[in-house]
Amino acid sequence: TFEYSHAFEYPRVLSIAGSDSGGGAGIQADLKTFAALGCYGMTAITALTAQNTLGVRAIHGVPPQMLRDQIDAVIEDIGTHAVKIGMLHAPETVLTVAEAIDRHALQKVVLDPVMVATSGAVLIDNPAVQILVRELFPRALVVTPNLDEASLLVGRPLCSEADMEAAARELLAMGAHAVLLKGGHLPGDLVCDLLLTKNGAAHWMRAPRIDTANTHGTGCTLSSAIAAHLALGATLLESVEAARTYVRAALVAGSTVRTGAGSGPLNH
């Protein structure tokens, strides 16, 4: 028998998010991302969705105590270097996650404020939105809304880069330490994302739009790739840039793959 003289540890990442039975978004996307980026992934499931590439058929929320138990079980034994938070369907889910962040002093928290699926399915209760802002924005290192989510949060349509910057500043004022506002839903040949931190200048990142209908799970994958790179020791800006590169590669790789009849998943 062979014994290692010292144990090797992977950087570890915990995803607190919903399950997508179709395998394209949610914790299924998160685990693929963590593994591809050399991290050990764990999950605390907030809700089950019955879902495929055409849409969400049903949502079943996990009771708060069971969510708490999942987080406590993995943190007390395995521990984590970063956390990704995705779908939180109800106010009590949000509160349970906020308490767990404090109880375990969780660091490097990436908050994807998931609200509405590409298919139009509502993934969060209305009353949970305000509680999400109040309880989780201040506890996150970065919040990663897309244009629609940011628009819902600031209460007006966002139609230009100037609108995006104004909205990102408002999201900072709501308590976020940094905002990655994803501009992929703005029309145009270039996709522009904006990273705005409390004491930093606006950092715009632009790239040519990738022509594909297979975009299901893009947001989940981006936020978990950011968390993975943070766990690996990168700075926030490095993590965001590396995560964008990862998602773009998965979009390109998935563009010629047929998975289901609807908006197919990335390939990663």
Ligand code: PLP
């Ligand atoms: N289902 C779950 C469980 C999710 O967490 C998300 C998004 O974060 C979605 C579905 C929506 O994914 P998309 O908008 O890419 O279809």
